């Protein structure tokens with residue numbers, strides 16, 4: 253009997269042509285080889301590995317339209333055939349890893365910072381509802397913007413648009429109603445232009461700074477360093493309130509780690525700046541309300557493009573998430589919230605929104621007024637990209653994406669494109685993805 257079983261086992265061949273069971277490592281290696289056959293691009297001008305969705309393919313197409321007149325995309329082999337100023341395209345493009353065998357600037361950023369979104373100072377602070385910098389870069393390319401252009405983001409938040417524009421050497425103006433957003437955007441701005449020495453602090457000095465902040469005795473002659481240390485402190489405290497993961501490091505350990513991360517980013521981005529001989533451009537950052545933009549007459553027909561993302565209807569508490577900071581700075585959160593889109597009830601709601609809950613109608617009223625102000629601030633021929641998502645409130649879908657598109661057209665924009673970008677792995681169940689709506693203010 254034993255002999256019979258043994259014979260049977262001997263005859264049974266495995267996937268690998270022997271009679272031994274493959275190990276976990278062998279299975280993984282075999283699958284990895286087969287998988288890489290499918291996904292490794294075959295050519296000299298190849299997709300970035302970060303291209304994962306059909307939306308990414310559309311973004312690649314969109315930016316190529318702005319960067320060259322002659323190109324074709326081969327999605328099967330993950331390659332592109334293009335003609336044009338290759339050196340310049342290599343500095344600008346956000347979706348290709350190599351052009352004619354040479355690495356793009358974007359690939360260098362991704363490799364150096366180890367992340368497709370957290371390069372330069374984009375990851376300075378975990379501001380909720382942040383843009384993907386890659387989308388901003390794509391839109392800047394698609395809109396053919398250059399050193400003579402001026403970009404607006406009137407919902408600038410933590411400053412992704414302004415920071416990406418600065419990295420690309422393009423002038424921009426960022427406006428946001430939240431003081432914390434303004435502080436962060438300004439910090440990202442300053443960090444690109446300071447001298448390395450300004451970040452030289454010994455461990456003892458850092459410990460003293462933390463103590464001073466905790467005792468509300470923190471002063472520093474340079475406002476930039478003053479605010480930077482506070483932002484790191486708020487981020488540290490926030491991390492401790494959310495998880496016990498950092499207990500072993502302790503507050504000082506985490507504070508130092510975050511400060512050193514910023515020093516590291518400074519070094520990395522300056523290495524890249526030197527390597528590619530980049531020239532960064534400082535952005536103008538202002539605290540303000542988009543609904544009052546048209547009171548600033550010098551903003552009329554001033555901008556070549558607007559790249560922005562309004563607050564998502566009731567999905568994110570933009571002010572509340574920075575409670576630690578506002579409590580520390582003694583800033584009245586209610587006052588900021590009252591300036592928020594959809595929060596100013598003037599007793600009148602347009603007939604257009606009959607049947608909608610009052611709060612949604614108020615939000616739509618303000619959203620439309622915001623788009624009117626954007627239209628007013630753009631030059632004829634100016635471009636608009638709005639990143640917006642639908643939300644679900646009490647299981648009811650609030651169709652903000654198509655409502656926004658309708659507003660743009662009613663106001664006079666020519667609708668050009670809508671790209672739905674699924675948010676893979678999004679933790680917030682109410683937000684499954686966002687759309688990029690592209691429009692143009694036509695020349696008269």
Ligand SMILES: C[S@@+](CC[C@H](N)C(=O)[O-])C[C@H]1O[C@@H](n2cnc3c(N)ncnc32)[C@H](O)[C@@H]1O
Pocket residue numbers: 379380381382383406407408409410411412413427428429430433540541542543560561562563564570591592593
């Ligand atoms: C989706 S977030 C933008 C995030 C930004 N793209 C970033 O990467 O950080 C929307 C922003 O709109 C701002 N906001 C809300 N109401 C506003 C208003 N009336 N005027 C200007 N900004 C406003 C919020 O403070 C929030 O920062």
